Amino acid sequence: MAEQAIPRQYAQLAWSMGKTGILGYGGGPSVxxxxxxxxxxxxxWMDDDEFGEILAIAxxxxxxxxxxxxxYLGFRQRGVLGSILAIVAHILPSCVAVxxxxxxxxFLSSSPAVQGMIAAVMPVISVMLGLMAYEFAKKAYQGLGKMMAVVFCAVSFVLLxxxxxxPAIVIVLFLAYGAVHFRIAAKLSKKKPEGADPL
Structure with a gap:
């Protein structure tokens, strides 16, 4: 069974990353x-929390x-070989298409049909990005609390x-704060009187 599971994992990696390479129209964030x-x-392969952490690092x-x-997904499943397979499967469809x-x-750049396809797919990408933003906002609310989540959104908007x-500097700053967030939250909660709302 273990010997059969290994080729299956490689096949799953190749198929899933190949699909994202083919269907991920619009650049990295849309994929x-x-x-x-x-x-x-x-x-x-992982839960939402781990995916969010890996996305932040990436x-x-x-x-x-x-x-x-x-x-990362390839390496997590099958080590270096899995990582190489996942990368090749992801970029190969785009390379072949280009x-x-x-x-x-x-011809394609001036074709009305292609322009119509681009215009039609834009709302789909917008909705996908909006759903992803909502999911991460919900995670931020659960991890930081309502007030801190709103403050951080406002600060990131101002900075960006x-x-x-x-963006890399903003990400590093927020990662640095995240590393000490719970220590700061614990100190603030000790200073608040009993019955007060937590951070």
């Missing part, structure tokens, strides 16, 4: 909900986020949109 479905919902590291997530369509780029701080 994350697809990867989450495969890893958390379908094959149950965001803080340089390079394409979807490829980093594929590499090579096959390279000679038709000029108004001050235009590099």
């Amino acid at each position: 994350i909900p697809l990867i989450r479905y495969e890893a958390v919902n379908k094959y149950r 965001n803080a590291l340089p390079g394409p986020i979807a490829t980093k997530m594929a590499a 090579i096959a369509l390279l000679t038709f780029v000029d 949109q108004l001050i235009a701080v590099h």
Whole structure:
């Protein structure tokens, strides 16, 4: 049974990462909900909490986020070979498609049919990103509390949109706070009188 399970895990990795490479239209962020479905919902390789942690780390590291997530999932399941398989399965469909369509780029870029396809798929991507944002906001609310979640959302908006701080710097700052959050919360809860709302 164990010998049969190993090829099956490789097949699952190749199939799931291949699907995300084919269907993940719109760049790295649009692929994350697809990867989450495969890893958390379908094959149950991890739970939502671990996926959120890995996504945060992947965001803080340089390079394409979807490829980093594929590499981690492959490594988690079957080590280095699984990581290589997951990466190849994820990027191969895009590479083949680009090579096959390279000679038709000029035609495709001006084709009304292609422009219509792009316009039609945009609402789908928006909804997928919105659902993912909602899930992570809910996790933040559960982990930080209502007040801190709202404050952190406001601070991140100011840093990213108004001050235009590099996203990697913002992520590192929030990771640094997250590392000591529960210690700070414990100290603040001790200072509050009994019966007061927790952080």
